[in-house]
Amino acid sequence: MKALALLALGALGLVLLAAGAGLPVFGDPNAPAARHVSDDYLRGSMVDAHTPNVVTTMIADYRSFDTLGETMVVFAAGLACMLLLRLPERGRIPTIGRPKGNVITDVVTRAMIPVIQLFALYVVFHGHYSPGGGFQGGALIAASILLARMVLGFERSQYLFPTRLGTPLGLLGIAVFAGVGLEALPFGGNLLDYSRLPLGLPSDMLRNWGILFVEIGVALAVTGTLVSIFDDLTTGGR
Amino acid sequence: MVACAARKEGPALVIPMLFVVAVVAAIAALQVRDLLAAAALLSVFSFVVALLYAALGAVDVGLNEAVLGAGVTGVLLVVALFHTRRRSGD
Numbered sequence: 370m371k372a373l374a375l376l377a378l379g380a381l382g383l384v385l386l387a388a389g390a391g392l393p394v395f396g397d398p399n400a401p402a403a404r405h406v407s408d409d410y411l412r413g414s415m416v417d418a419h420t421p422n423v424v425t426t427m428i429a430d431y432r433s434f435d436t437l438g439e440t441m442v443v444f445a446a447g448l449a450c451m452l453l454l455r456l457p458e459r460g461r462i463p464t465i466g467r468p469k470g471n472v473i474t475d476v477v478t479r480a481m482i483p484v485i486q487l488f489a490l491y492v493v494f495h496g497h498y499s500p501g502g503g504f505q506g507g508a509l510i511a512a513s514i515l516l517a518r519m520v521l522g523f524e525r526s527q528y529l530f531p532t533r534l535g536t537p538l539g540l541l542g543i544a545v546f547a548g549v550g551l552e553a554l555p556f557g558g559n560l561l562d563y564s565r566l567p568l569g570l571p572s573d574m575l576r577n578w579g580i581l582f583v584e585i586g587v588a589l590a591v592t593g594t595l596v597s598i599f600d601d602l603t604t605g606g607r
Numbered sequence: 608m609v610a611c612a613a614r615k616e617g618p619a620l621v622i623p624m625l626f627v628v629a630v631v632a633a634i635a636a637l638q639v640r641d642l643l644a645a646a647a648l649l650s651v652f653s654f655v656v657a658l659l660y661a662a663l664g665a666v667d668v669g670l671n672e673a674v675l676g677a678g679v680t681g682v683l684l685v686v687a688l689f690h691t692r693r694r695s696g697d
Contacts, residue, residue: 395663424667492670500666508674515682595679602686 418576420497428502429580429587433561436583437546440590444539447594451536454601468522478520482529485513493588497580503587507542510588511595518599532604535597542590549582622662629655640695642688650681 393400414426428436486509492499493506517526550561558565563579564572629652636648653676660669 422667500670502667505667505670505674508671508679512674512678512682515679519682599683599686602683603689 417573418580419573420577420580422497422499424500425496425502425580425584429496429583430563430576433550433583436587437543437550437561440543440546440587443594444543444590447536447539447597450598450601454605456605468520470522474520478516482513482517485516486510489513489588493584494581496584497577503584504591506584507588507591508595510592511599514592514596515599518596518603523600523604530596532597532600535593535600538593539590539597540593542586542588542593545586545589546583547586549579549586622659625655625659625662629659642691642693642695643685645695646681646684646688649684650677653677653680 397403410423410427410431414420414423418426418430420426420430489506489509492501492509493503496502496506514526514530517529523532549563549566552567553562553565554560556565556567563576563582566575566579568575568578570578632648632652632655636645636652639645639648653672657669657672657677660666660672
């Protein structure tokens, strides 16, 4: 059986290698994927949304409906973990013991957490100009809280982020995102058309600000969901 | 001009090396019996793939992979290990 699986995998690998030979060269401007809409995005990002980082414009403006769906998928994953892990009876999830506490790890962790969180805020708020955005920034904030949970222990890291805040924060993030998207409807725009936000700015600056609001929403949703998944895994919701 | 050429040559050499490290880490993660080591090796794999994304110019994706793939997923895998046995039965 194992030899058969290896044979099938080898055959699949050969097929993939043969197909890979026909792919366009890396960075080829005439590649099929680069010939339809990419050009419009590359030219339009600065004009439409005043954002040099085209990836951010793409994720949070041109294709923001996809991103809204993605954020909801992340939150749904958190809810699914909650349903699976917060079972009152069946086979009591073992609570993971308190860390022994070590001066070196404690101090290093306490020193690193603010640095990580400051960098996370930079990643969120500077996403228009440099790599990054809501997902990465939110994951960084969550990573700093997970670091505290692991090193300082569950109780001693509650001051940083109380467990009961996880799911509501995720929901708030989605509400911010969807709220900014729905805001355009009463002012005559389509869903997620930030240029109709009532802020009294030119259209490209409005879309710039809309991207920022959406990124903040994504960051909140990702932070809340990741921390809630971790807390469900370690304590089973107790 | 020279600097530009050097920037083009650098990734061309780094990318195949990163591919080799990624494949080795992935195979090692499958072969190793200790699931904690497997989780660590998957983090290594994710980090190498993140470097690969950055070398290929997809810096946003690389940052995401480094934070989520190498950081948070590794932690979640290790925590999930507490609910099962540490040795792989496979």
